Amino acid sequence: MTSTPAQGTPSQGVGLGMPELPAPDYPADVRTRLEADAREIIARYPDSRSALLPMLHLVQSEEGHVTRTGMRFCAEMLDLTTAEVTAVATFYTMYRRRPSGDYQVGVCTNTLCAVMGGDAIFEDLQQHLGVGNNGTTADGKVTLEHIECNAACDFAPVVMVNWEFFDNMTPATARQLVDDLIEGRPVTPTRGAPLCTFKETARILAGFPDERPGAVEAGGSAGPASLLGLRLAKGQPLGARVVHPRDAAARDTDRPDAAPREAGPGDGPRTGPPSASHSSSHDAPSTTSASDPAHPAGPVGGPAGPAGSAEEEEGE
C-alpha cells in the first residue's frame, strides 16, 4: 500500500508500450474509513455487487470524482475486476471522471425546458462563466453541464445544483445563482436543503442520510405548482401567479444580503442577449474509456485544480 501518486507517465499516442500501471491505493487512514462505510453499504443488500452504485457515489464523495483509485477500491471490496467496475462507472452520467467543481450546475435542455428557456439559460451561462458543457471555472467552484429531464417540468425552466432544485429560472436568476456560488454567498434551492458541496451530496447519494439539522424540513411540503390541483379542488382561486417569481428583482426579496451587484471578477464577457441559434450540438457523446490519455481519471493526488474545460466540449 502506498500513499504516493503513481509515477507512470501518461502513455503517448497509440504506442504499444507498457500498459497503464495499476492505480495506487488510498492512504491507509482513508482506506480504513472508507472500508467501514463500504461494509455498511454492502450489508444493505443480499448480494454484495448491488453495493457497487452506492460505493461509486462513496468514492466520488472522497475525491469529487471517480478516480482509478476509487474504482480499484470498489473492485477489491466487492471481489470484482477493475474492468467490471470501470464498465459500470462509465455507464452512468452522475459519475464524474475527472476533477470538477464544488458545485455541479446542470441546466435542463430536454425539449420542454429547452423551449421554455433552458437553451437560452445554458447559452447565457456558458458565456457568463467562459466555459463549455462539462467545463469548470478556473477557481474550481462551478462545473456547468446540460442535463436531461429532471422530473420538474411544471417548474420549467429548471436548473439543478448538486441535484437540488432551482425552479422557474431565467438567464438573470441563473447568472445570479452561479455568481453567488462563486463568491461563496449562501444559496438556497427552491425546493430542498441549503446547498452542500458536491462531495457531501455524493455521500448522501451513497445512502448516508443528511444529518444537518433542518435539512429534511427545508423547502416545505410541496412546491406551488404541485399544489395547483389541490387548491382548485378545495375551491381556492389560483390568482394571477402561482409560480415562484421568475425575475431577478423578486428573487432578491428573499435574499436580504443581496445588493445591486457591480461587475466583479466572476463576471465573464457579456455579449448581449442570448443567441437565437438553437443548434443542439452540445450533446455529443463524451469519451468513455478511463484509459484514454486525454481524459485521465486519476491518479490520486494529481492536479486538484480545475480541469481544462474545452477538451470535452466537442462539436458534432
Add this chain to the structure above:
Amino acid sequence: MSVATGELNETSPDKLLAPVLSAFWDEDRSWTLDVYRRHDGYEGLRKALTMSPDEVIAYVKDSGLRGRGGAGFPTGMKWQFIPQGDGKPHYLVVNADESEPGTCKDIPLLYANPHSLIEGMIIACYAIRSSHAFIYLRGEVVPVLRRLHSAVREAYAAGYLGENVLGSGIDLDITVHAGAGAYICGEETALLDSLEGRRGQPRLRPPFPAVAGLYACPTVVNNVESIASVPAIMHHGKEWFRSMGSEKSPGFTLYSLSGHVANPGQFEAPLGITLRQLLDMSGGMRPGHRLKFWTPGGSSTPMFTDEHLDVPLDYEGVGAAGSMLGTKALQCFDETTCVVRAVTRWTEFYAHESCGKCTPCREGTYWLVQLLRDIEAGKGEMADLDKLNDIADNINGKSFCALGDGAASPIFSSLKYFRDEYEEHIRGRGCPFDPAKSTVWADKHTEVNA
C-alpha cells in the same frame, strides 16, 4: 371563493378533481409520519393484515388498479404472477427512476407524501410474501432522497418495518437505493441489472421478472404511484376506487400539466378527464397563445394536437386516439414552438440514453439525430423525410426494449401531423421560428440583463 353559482356544476374543479395522494400536500410537514397518520395513514395496512395475502392480491386485482408507470399493466395481476411456495426469496422493487421527458408526478409525490409509498410497499410485500423491498430512486433528486431516508427511518421506529411488523409475524426491510443517471434504468429489467450493480441494460424476456427478477428470484417491479395508490384502495375499498374513472380504467391518478400553459402543475383526478377540462379549470394556455401540440404521457407517447383536446385521458381513450396514456405527462406547446426543434431534441435524448445493447436503437437513434439536425439547420432534403420514417420504422418494434419504440413515437406522430413544417424547413433552408418567442419570459417585460 369567487366562482359564480352557475359554474358550480359538474364542470367545476371540485367535481372534476379527486385529490387522494395529494390531499394534504398543503399541510405543514406533510412528509412526516404524524401528518400521514392524521390522514388515515397506515389504516390500509391494518386492514390488509386482517386478510390473507392471497385475499389482498385478489382485492387489488378486483379494484382494477393499473400500472401508473406507462404500460398500464394490472397491478394485482403482476402480484399474482409471483410463484408461491417456491422456496426462493421474493422481492418488491419500486421503480422511482422517473425520467421520461415531461414526467414529474412521482418526484413531488415522494417529496410531499413518501409514507403512502412505504405503506403500499408493506401491503405489497405482505401479499407477495417478500421480506426485502427496494426503492430504486433516480439519483438526481437529492431532496426526495432525504425524505425517503427520513420516512423509512420513521417507519422502522414506529414498527411498520423491521421484525414482526405490527405484531403480524412478518419481517420486512426496505432499502433505499439511489441510481446514478441513466434513463434506461426506468425499464424494469434494466433497473434490475442496475440494482444488481451492473450497467443498466435490458434483459431478454422471458423469463419475466415475476419468475427470474432480482438475483434471479421472483420479483415485482411497480411504479411509485401504483404502489402508493394501494393503501387508499385498501382503506376506502375497491368499490370506492371503482366509483372513479371507467370500467377498464378505474380510479384516480396524477396528471402533470406543463409547458406553455398559464398555470403548470399537478392535478389528481379520476381517469378520463380531458385536457380541455384541465386547461379550462387552470387558466388555459398562456395569454394570447393557442395549443399546437402536446404529449399525453411523456415524449415516448405519440403527440397530439388541438384536435385531441376532448380525448378522455384514460388507457382506452388515449389508445383509441392513437397514442398512449403513458405517465400522464401533459406537455403543452403553443404556436411559437418549432415541432422540428422539439422532436430533434427528444431524439437527441433517446440517442444519448440508448444503452447500446441492441443495434436498431443504438444505430437508428444516432442516424435520426443526424438527419434531424440537418433538417432543423436547413440542410435537409425532401427525401430525408421518408428516410426518417423508414429509420423510425426499423427501430419501432424491432428493438430490445421500449426505449426504441419511444424514440420512434415523436418521429411518426410529428410527421403525421406536421409534415408541412418539416418541408418548410427544407424548402426555406432553415427554421422559420424564433426560439426567443417560446420562452416563458417572451411575453413579459420584466426580464433584465443584470
